[in-house]
Amino acid sequence: MKIKGLLAAAAVGALVVACGPPQATNNQPQQNGNPGQPVGEMTGELKVWMFQEASNGPKEAAVNEAKQEFEAAHQGVKVTVEYLPVDGRAARFNGAFNDKNSSPDVAEFGNTDLAGYTASNGFADLTKDITAWPDSKDLIPSVLDTAKVKGKTYGIPWYTGTRALYYRTDVFTELGLQPPKTLAELTETARKIRQSKPDLYGIAVGGKYIYAAFPYIWANGGELAKQDGDKWTSGLTDPKARDGLKQYAELLKDDICPPAACAQLTGSQSVAQFAGGKAAMTIGGDFNRKAVEAGVVKGKYAVVPLPGKDAGSLAPPFAGGNLLGVFGASKKYTLSLEFIKLLGGKKYQQKMYTAMGNLPTFKDVQEQVASADKFVEPFVKAAQSGTKFVPATPAWTKIDAQNIIPTAIQQVATGGQSVDAATDAAAGEMNKAFGS
Known part of the structure; x- marks a missing residue:
């Protein structure tokens, strides 16, 4: 397998430098429902925020493929994707946390921003659903930990960097x-x-x-x-x-x-x-x-x-990377969850590696890409030996700054x-x- 492109340095900087938005309070309660039943609206527009890369074409192609697959499987659903400049994310996320009308349903975000976002009550708690997801057993445990605050899981690790x-x-x-x-x-x-x-x-x-x-x-x-x-x-x-x-x-x-x-x-x-x-x-x-x-x-x-x-x-090694999460204010919880499980799942992690060089977060997918590209082998070995992370607290942003x-x-x-x-x-x- 040949790498067609590599993750832009600007985007990587967003992953590993804690730069969360100012603290905000989102008073919109997360949707709940009966076990096994869909939660929230299952049709209409699904708003998705992705980060803009220095060379965004390969990323857009992979995301668009997932978008089309998802729409084909969900009649009456239209996925709208907006690409945000990494440097301007603070204002957009802060605004979305304060105003449910400006928030998307799904977002990509850096794992070092997570603690600040959860303090803002910005993202939905996905713990039960991720635990029940069969593919989650193949997520590298120390990388999955970067999606957790106080034991709760708030996203799917989309890719990691070591x-x-x-x-x-x-x-x-x-x-x-x-x-x-x-x-x-x-x-x-x-x-x-x-x-x-x-x-x-x-x-x-x-x-x-x-x-x-x-x-x-x-x-x-x-x-x-x-x-x-x-x-x-x-x-x-x-x-x-x-x-x-x-x-x-x-x-x-x-x-x-x-x-x-x-x-x-x-x-x-x-x-x-x-x-x-x-x-x-x-x-x-x-x-x-x-x-x-x-x-x-x-x-x-x-x-x-x-x-x-x-x-x-x-x-x-430090586990940098980005997560895919569901906004707490989303009225389409189940639909949003299904979308991030598709885009953040094994199939599209493989496609994102091919498109962007993003290191997958599933153990078996990592091994597949390493067997095809020996350059990746030492990074996979390092990741699977056990990564570490910065303290999962909003205070880390201040310490880093x-x-x-x-x-x-x-x-x-x-x-x-x-x-x-x-x-x-x-x-x-x-x-x-x-x-x-």
């Missing part, structure tokens, strides 16, 4: 190196490369690249935050979390990736350094393939899962503060946002 270790095969062959089997080996390998080839960064990572840093915290047994009932508190002062943050910050040193050049790098900028031939390794996503292929390293790189703390283990964790990483990397002092400060700011 990261792995890109490395230069020509450089590794020349220096007689093997892909690292632990995070400690990764640091040693990056240092050897920089020493042998001073014109290269051993690995390109950045102080602002939190989705490369988080796996280090998780691999060392730490957590970003801990939940006790409805209360969240920072986990950064735990010794295991400190070990992970310190280990990541060691990469931002003159003998690997100099802090003067790397402390301010974001994820896309880190990948650009690798694609441009300035680094021997980077941590990149399946969605970064197009950017790397367009660079000077084309044909001279390979990908393996990011190793964990111990040999044979993998560092848990304030760059609390990147600031701590940069302070440790530049020697401005010890890891204990930096994490103490970061934890304090996180706890203010959590209200704890």
Whole structure:
């Protein structure tokens, strides 16, 4: 199977950067009905919101195919699809949460926005229906968790995005190196490369690249935050979390990736350094393939899962991705649910992979695409080994916007503060946002 296109970077940014709308309150109660009976209207217009991609044609073709199939199976139903600019989604969702007359029935939305949306009472609780859906047994559990808040499921994971270790095969062959089997080996390998080839960064990572840093915290047994009932508190002062943050910050040193050049790098900028031939390794996503292929390293790189703390283990990757959900104010609950089960089901996840390169969320579909395209294999292996997610609370939006964790990483990397002092400060700011 050949990939016809890849997920646009702008859209991916929407997935992994928490940027939910201002809090709103939707007082429209979710429709309920008797078990096994349709809930709500079963004819008329079904309004659907999708995100606009940088290159939207392939996505529209797949969605239109699902639309036609659905309309053919549901007499008297007209599916209307509107594509929203990702950057303008906050205003549209906020307006829809406040005014039932401006809300759609179905929407695509980023999983990092979910906690804020559920706090706004914006999306319907799908827990019972998703549990009863036969295909749900094949959804990767840790990816399905990104659709949950307080144990309730609010969407179908439509696709996911994970990261792995890109490395230069020509450089590794020349220096007689093997892909690292632990995070400690990764640091040693990056240092050897920089020493042998001073014109290269051993690995390109950045102080602002939190989705490369988080796996280090998780691999060392730490957590970003801990939940006790409805209360969240920072986990950064735990010794295991400190070990992970310190280990990541060691990469931002003159003998690997100099802090003067790397402390301010974001994820896309880190990948650009690798694609441009300035680094021997980077941590990149399946969605970064197009950017790397367009660079000077084309044909001279390979990908393996990011190793964990111990040999044979993998560092848990962050599970980015988008969900398909039903608006709580929809008067067509059952019809909306049936549509997202079609568009978010195995058939159309396969079609969206072919069209856009979106990594499916069903285990069996992932294995099918990986067997046809070996590039995807390490990302599938990483996803199926167990992904992790940011705290499922609206406070995360504020924490992310304030760059609390990147600031701590940069302070440790530049020697401005010890890891204990930096994490103490970061934890304090996180706890203010959590209200704890």
